[in-house]
Amino acid sequence: MDIDALHDRGRRRIETLTAEVAADSTVTETATAILKAVYTEETQQGRSVTTIAAAAVHVACKVERVPVTAAAIADAADVQESHLLRRSKWVQSEIDRPVEAFDPGPFVDEYADALGLSDETRELAHNVVTVGIDQGIASGKSPAGFAAAAVYYAATLRDERCTQDEIHEVSGVSKITIRNRYQEQAEVVGDVT
Incomplete structure (x- = not known):
């Protein structure tokens, strides 16, 4: 599958996830931008677009200060929370924007x-x-x-x-x-x- 098709699939998955966890359109936009930035021809090999989309939503929630837990995102995406957290760390390392890790x-x-x-x-x-x-x-x-x-x-x-x-x-x-x-x-x- 070419990268544009993967990005389109990832965007649709992000829209579904943000709707399921009741995050606003800002999170959807930020997560989509993150997905496109980190999920490239070189980095997509061996990485599920669903998991990367979920990780992008997790990171976008942190960036936009939207209180959604990793557990809620993992549940909505039907992935293991530990796997989501590992992919979220990878996503954070790939973007050039510092992410506030702890903000209650x-x-x-x-x-x-x-x-x-x-x-x-x-x-x-x-x-x-x-x-x-x-x-x-x-x-x-x-x-x-x-x-x-x-x-x-x-x-x-x-x-x-x-x-x-x-x-x-x-x-x-x-x-x-x-x-x-x-x-x-x-x-x-x-x-x-």
């Missing part, structure tokens, strides 16, 4: 909106994230999980009704992960009200 901010906003929490609680959750990053406890953690715990922690500090079950429902992050991140944040952040 958009996830904080999404979860706070979904739970109907106050602006003060949202701001406090952002502060918890910032302090956690500054204190070095975020390294190697999922941005979605870190954000879910920060929202739970902030709601707890502000006495707003928000349970681990509710956070789990809106984020898809396991309650065990929420509890673990929450405990780590509580140890280094303390009472930041």
Whole structure:
């Protein structure tokens, strides 16, 4: 198959994936541009256009600061998450644009909106994230999980009704992960009200 046909197939796959994960047209455009830049005659050998399209969507979500997890993209693309993450690393190494690897901010906003929490609680959750990053406890953690715990922690500090079950429902992050991140944040952040 020639590269133009592969690009066309990849673009269609990107459109399907972004629709399935409810990402906006900006992600579709960015992912399509990334796919065309990295998926060439030389690099396409041995690399599935479906997996590269999924990796392009994953990287585009990071670039555009759209809170979609790798797990959601992998599920929509029907690929293993570990394989998607490996291809995403390759895609990032091929593009000339630095990609913010760890940014829980958009996830904080999404979860706070979904739970109907106050602006003060949202701001406090952002502060918890910032302090956690500054204190070095975020390294190697999922941005979605870190954000879910920060929202739970902030709601707890502000006495707003928000349970681990509710956070789990809106984020898809396991309650065990929420509890673990929450405990780590509580140890280094303390009472930041």
